[in-house]
Amino acid sequence: MTYRSSWMTEELDVFRDQFRRFLARDLAPHADKWRQQKLVDRSAWRALGEMGALLPSVPEAYGGLGASFAYDAAVIEDLESVVPEATTGVSVHSGIVAHYILNYGSEEQKLRWLPKMASGEFVGAIAMTEPGTGSDLQGVRTTAKKQGNNYVINGQKTFITNGQAADLIIVVARTGGPGAKGLSLIVVETAGNDGFRRGRNLDKIGLQASDTSELFFDNAVAPPENLLGGEEGSGFAQLMQQLPQERLLLAIGAVASMERAVRLTTDYTKERKAFGQPIIEFQNTAFTLAERKTEATIARVFVDWCIERLIARELDTVTASMAKWWCSQKQVETADECLQLHGGYGYMQEYPISRMFVDARIQKIYGGTNEIMKLLIARSL
Ligand SMILES: Cc1cc2nc3c(=O)[nH]c(=O)nc-3n(C[C@H](O)[C@H](O)[C@H](O)COP(=O)(O)OP(=O)(O)OC[C@H]3O[C@@H](n4cnc5c(N)ncnc54)[C@H](O)[C@@H]3O)c2cc1C
Structure with a gap:
């Protein structure tokens, strides 16, 4: 018996049929190379963008397909069956980072970042974990302090998926006092950000094609409008x-x-x-x-x-x-x-x-x- 998921539709059948053929033909042949270089090629991100496989559940006004979460689910399933090398990175970029921007971003932020993420021009990451804190996120020590016209960010993150490739990183940082109420989410754009530095692409036992990095913030800057949600302390x-x-x-x-x-x-x-x-x-x-x-x-x-x-x-x-x-x-x-x-x-x-x-x-x-x-x-x- 072939089991068919209840959330499948005929429209999604057509999308998946094309998508699986694209994955097998255009991406799978490069997977060995990605594993060796510990990074998925940027051209693959672009190609996934062209297929509509990045940010499918984001509205068309922001570059997505305006589809339901069923499309995200289908993309992850098909990647995992055909090119699992790309699953983790796409899942973080498309299923997580984009949805923070969609749910908490201002209109201006959504228009600025989401279309570039949908096309694969920008790769997204989310940096919560630090060398001293993972499960207990309330212990985050990275700080973001308002100075002049900017947030100035200091601290260190580790194990960050897409860390080597990322153009845009949602950083969990402390804008206030201790505990959960002092945390905020701030988007750091990496291009030309002098205080931002990528550390090692970490050596893992598996997920070889997925880049996982240390990130260093040493007076990295982000304008105040890069705060997600408009109010400090909402991060947790x-x-x-x-x-x-x-x-x-x-x-x-x-x-x-x-x-x-x-x-x-x-x-x-x-x-x-x-x-x-x-x-x-x-x-x-x-x-x-x-x-x-x-x-x-x-x-x-x-x-x-x-x-x-x-x-x-x-x-x-x-x-x-x-x-x-x-x-x-x-x-x-x-x-x-x-x-x-x-x-x-x-x-x-x-x-x-x-x-x-x-x-x-x-x-x-x-x-x-x-x-x-x-x-x-x-x-x-
Ligand atoms: C390949 C990879 C990709 C990752 N990608 C990202 C990413 O993109 N962004 C990001 O921010 N992070 C990322 N992480 C980090 C990941 O989310 C953390 O490693 C994870 O949350 C655990 O935190 P930790 O490593 O500090 O372990 P710890 O919190 O130190 O936990 C160590 C052990 O103690 C246990 N433990 C802790 N607290 C309790 C408790 N209260 N009760 C019982 N047991 C407990 C844990 O379950 C675990 O077994 C990634 C990690 C890896 C390895």
């Missing part, structure tokens, strides 16, 4: 409001990855022979795949329901946290078991399952660790 509340969408995007990627792992492993085990028979005919192999397919289907049905609720603006943070932790946990288990069924070949880079295994691991950590997800769910009990 703004971060909390965007969490359901951010967490759901990670769950969507997890489900697509589980489905791909089961698909690839089913094909492999039908071909590979041991003891005179295809290995899928061993009951252990078939039962493992049966279990993983069941879990992938359960995850899909739950995530589809979450997508519908998000489109209806009814997805709460607790439910999104359930989707994030459970789907990422199942993604890691699925990748591990599917690798096992590949035997030694599963440990070789030339088999995608090897990369899916290492790439999956971060899903339990970023976007809020799975422990933090459980903490939020537990608080609602």
